[in-house]
Amino acid sequence: MDEDPPVPETRVLAVASHVVSGYVGNKIAVFSMQSLGCDVAALNTVQFSNHTGYGQWTGSKVSAQEISDLFRGLKQSYLDDFDMMLSGYVPGAEALEAVGRIAKELRDVSRENQKPGSFFWVLDPVMGDNGNLYVARDVVPVYRSLVPHADLILPNQFEAELLSDVKIEDMASLGRAIQVMHERYAIPHIVITSVSLTHPDHPVSSLSVVGSTMTSDRRARSFKIVFPAIDCYFSGTGDMFAALTVVRMREAVCATPGLSGVVSWQSGDEVDALDLPLAKACEKVLASMHEVLTKTREAMRRGEGEMVNGTGTDGEEKKRQRLVRSKAAELRLVRHLDSLRFPKVKFHAARM
C-alpha cells in the first residue's frame, strides 16, 4: 500500500493565485505537487472567492511589497532552501517584477554555492489565451525580461506568439516560434500546451502538447504528443499541467544518471528529442490530465439533467445556469488522487 513518492524530498516555492472555492492557480497546483510528495511553500498572489471565469468574484490582490515581505520572512528563518520554483498568475507588472527578483535571487544563491542544477524555475507566463490578453499591456515586457532567467516555460499558443513574435498558424510556424524562443531567451525547456493546430497526421478533433529542450547551440529538439480533445472548456488546466510538470520533470531528471547536477537539467546534444526527460515528463503529465478531465466531463454529464430545471428565458435564470455550469466544470481532482499518482501513459511523444 505504501507507495513511495516519485521524487526525492523536494521543496518547491509556488507563487500563484488562491481561490477559496474551486481549482485554479495555487489551489490546484499546491495539491497536485503535495499529493506527489513535494513540500510546497504556497505564496498566494490573490485571494478570490472563485476564479474569474464565473464572471463575478470577491476578494483582493496581494501587493508587490507584500510578496517581497513574505519572501523576506522565509529568508530570515532559513526557509528559502528551495529546489524548485513554480510561478503562475501574478497580478500586475510591479508584483511580477517582485516575483522575478525572488527567482533571480534563488538562482544566484544556487550559483554562488556552485551547485549546478540545485535550483530550477518553472515559469508559466500567464498573459492571455485565444488571441486575448487578460493582463495589463505592461506585463508583457516584464515576462520577456524574465524568461532568460527561467529554466522551463509553459506558454500556450497565444503566449508563445507574444514571446516569439511569430504568428503561429500551423505546426511549421509553431516549430519556428520554439526555435526563436530558444535563441532569443536561451530558455532551455519549452512546453506549449493545448495546441489546436490541424495536421494531416492528426485525427480530427485532437490536440497536441509540443515540447523542446534546446541543444548546447540553442537548436530546438521538438516532440509532440497528440491526444483526443474533450468537448468542454475547463479552467485551471494550465495550472495543473505546470504543477505536474514540476514533479514529473524532476522525476525524469533524477532517473537520468548525472543530469540533476547539470545546469538547467539540459540533456547532452547526443540525446534524441524522443528520449528527452522533458518528453517522458510530458507523457506522464498528459496522462494524469487526460484522466482527470475525462472524469470531470463524465461527472458533468451525469449532473446535466438536474441543471436544466429553470425556464432559461429570463436573464437571472440564464446567469444562474452559467454559474452552475462553471461550478460543474471545476476539475475533479481530489476524488481521483490515483490519476495524479499512478497515471497510465497512453499517448506517446512523437517526432514533429
Place this chain on the structure above:
Amino acid sequence: MDEDPPVPETRVLAVASHVVSGYVGNKIAVFSMQSLGCDVAALNTVQFSNHTGYGQWTGSKVSAQEISDLFRGLKQSYLDDFDMMLSGYVPGAEALEAVGRIAKELRDVSRENQKPGSFFWVLDPVMGDNGNLYVARDVVPVYRSLVPHADLILPNQFEAELLSDVKIEDMASLGRAIQVMHERYAIPHIVITSVSLTHPDHPVSSLSVVGSTMTSDRRARSFKIVFPAIDCYFSGTGDMFAALTVVRMREAVCATPGLSGVVSWQSGDEVDALDLPLAKACEKVLASMHEVLTKTREAMRRGEGEMVNGTGTDGEEKKRQRLVRSKAAELRLVRHLDSLRFPKVKFHAARM
C-alpha cells in the same frame, strides 16, 4: 490501485490561517481533507510566511470585512452549498464574529430546507494552550457565544477550562468539564485532544484523547483513547486532528444507517459510548496522527547530526539553531499520504 475515498462527495468550508511554508492551520487542514476526497473551499484568515512558533514571521491578517466579502462572493455564485464547515484560528473578536455569522447562516439555510444533518460545523475554539491565552481577551466571550451553534468542538485541556469554568486536574474533573459543556452549550460532540493527565490505568508518558457525544438529556457519553507520547513539540497537530475528524466523523456517520439525516448526527440514547461514531472517528484520526508524528520524529532524529554544527555559544547561532529545529519539526505529511488514507488503528476507545 484506485481506492475510493472514505466519504461520499463532501463540500467543506475551511476557515483558518495560511502559512506559505510549513504545516499549520489551513495549510495542513486543506491537504488532509483533500487527500481523503473532500472538495475543500479554503478561506484563509491570514497569510503569514511561517507559523508563529518560529518567533518571527511576515505577512498580514485578513479583515472581518474581507472574510464577509469572500463568503458573499461564494453565495452570489451558488458556491455556498457546504455539507460541513471547519473553523480554526481566526485573528481577533471581530473577524471571529464574521466567521460565526457565516456558520449560523449556513445552519439556518439547512434548517429552512428541512434537511436535518445536512450541515455540520466543527469548531476548533483556538484560544491558547498550557495555561497561556494566545488570543485577545475579548475573543473568549465570542467563542462562548458561538459554541451553542456548533456541532462538534475540539478544545484542548486549557480551552476546555475556559469554556467550562472547571479547573481540570485529573480525569474526574475532565469528565465534569465535559458534562458542564454539554449542559451549558447543548454542544452535541466534544473531543479534547492531547490530555496529559496521569491515571493509575495509564502507562507512564502516555497521552489521551477524550471524547463524548451527549444523550438527548445532555448527559455525557465519554470515552478515552490512550496512546504513547512522543517526546517532541510539534505545531499544527490540533489543526490536523480537527481536519481529519471532519472526514472520519462523516465516514463513521455514513456507515450508520439513518444517522446522517439526524440533527447534529447525534446517536440515539441506546448507543454505548464505545460504539459512538465519534469514538470510531477518533480512533482513525489518532492512528493517522500517530503515524505522521512518529515519522516526523524519526526524520528529525536523522537530521539532528547536521544541525549541531555551530558553536552554540553566541546569540545568533542559538537563534539559527532554534529556527532550524522549528523547520525540522514541521509535520511530514505529504510524503506519508498513506498514513492519512489507510491508517492502521492500534489504540482503541476505552471507558472513562
